[in-house]
Amino acid sequence: MDKYIKGNKKTEALELMVGHYLVGNQGIYKVQEFLGEGGFGKVARCTKLGSPEIYAIKIITNVQEGKEEFESMKLIQVLDPDENHLMKMYECFSFQNVICLVYEILEESLEDFLIKNECKATPLTYVRALAQQMFQALKALKSIGVVHCDIKLDNIMFADKKSLKFKLIDFGLAVESKELPIGTDIQVTRFRAPEVILGLPLDESVDMWALGMVLACVYFADVLNRAKNKDTFFTRDNGDWRLSFIDLLKCILQVNPQRRITPSQALEHDFITMNSLMPVPSPDKCRGLCERETQLNILITSRDELISIYCTDQKFGHTSFKEFSLFS
Known part of the structure; x- marks a missing residue:
């Protein structure tokens, strides 16, 4: 049981290792690998004991930030996450110094x-x-x-x-x-x-x-x-x-x-x-x-508060121009 991380055991997210267990409200999760980390803490790929499902658990070391993200997720609970293309959250649980949010596993950003x-x-x-x-x-x-x-x-x-x-x-x-x-x-x-x-x-x-x-x-x-x-040149079909x-x-x-x-x-x-x-x-x-004859060149330039866009059709020689000002 020494690998289990419970609510009454002091820990830090950085001490977590592959193979450790996290005890949540809806089950026990085993850390399989770490997908990434940042200032907030880490994201771990986890399995739930007794289930074939895989989850992404965001482990947040700042308790206040973790609670704020959980409150933000509660704002969108009324929306269907699949129909509206939003990340699905399954649960949130905490233990001393750490907040864990259990999300669906996705592929890559x-x-x-x-x-x-x-x-x-x-x-x-x-x-x-x-x-x-x-x-x-x-x-x-x-x-x-x-x-x-x-x-x-x-x-x-x-x-x-x-x-x-x-x-x-x-x-x-x-x-x-x-x-x-x-x-x-x-x-x-x-x-x-x-x-x-x-x-x-x-x-x-x-x-x-x-x-x-x-x-x-x-x-x-x-x-x-x-x-x-500042001048960026693009060529597109x-x-x-x-x-x-x-x-x-x-x-x-x-x-x-x-x-x-x-x-x-x-x-x-x-x-x-x-x-x-x-x-x-x-x-x-x-x-x-890129092998086709007809191409459009787009030149975007910026100077002070002005943004200029030039579009030229290479085949027909047509050029259009538009300029935007942040203060207009």
Whole structure:
């Protein structure tokens, strides 16, 4: 019994080892391996004794932070986690100095996917599936007045890569929209909405901006945020689907949050509904996209508070230009 970790036994998450047991309210969990760690503690892949099921247990060393994440998860209990593409929580239990949250096991994050894919371009088939499911997730959160506040590449995971199923995870910073005061320090820098930076009134539209940045990173292979220079040059196959996606991005990345597209409206966009568009090419066909003649060059530059976008069709020589100002 010396390997069991009970409520009346002092311990620290860093002392946990593979093979240790955690005694929860709904069963006893055995640590099989550690999936990752951070400032909060560790995430362990665990099995439950007497069950073939596998779980991901987030072990949080800061008791207050653990309780806050549990309270945040309680906000979304009314939502169906599978229908709305949200991470499923089974239970929360505590013992001295440690909080454990038991979640469903998922595959890998978008961050890990891009790294393993060596930041190569992602087919629109993947992007569309990701966008549709995350729009549904944000629509559900908006319906109950909850803001995630921390949407980024490593907080969206594959639930099933073969069927392109995704889930939104980590609700540790989620709050009710009415509790978002001006000047709130939320979102990591590269996914931070303009209104957060400028200290303006906030609402759930901050999540849409962050998701728009995620979709751009995934499609453009995260080049935009990894570039050493402010000028970033992209070459993509031309076609209705890509142009429709870029149009959707423009609707999401509206500097004025009042003009930003909502999750419900995004679900009705042509890129998602496929109305008036040719079918999305399969992943196999996407491998040969770069060999086609027609290409679109996109040049994004930034200077002071101005963001400029230039689009040039290599085949027909058409060029379009649009400039945004953070203060307009």
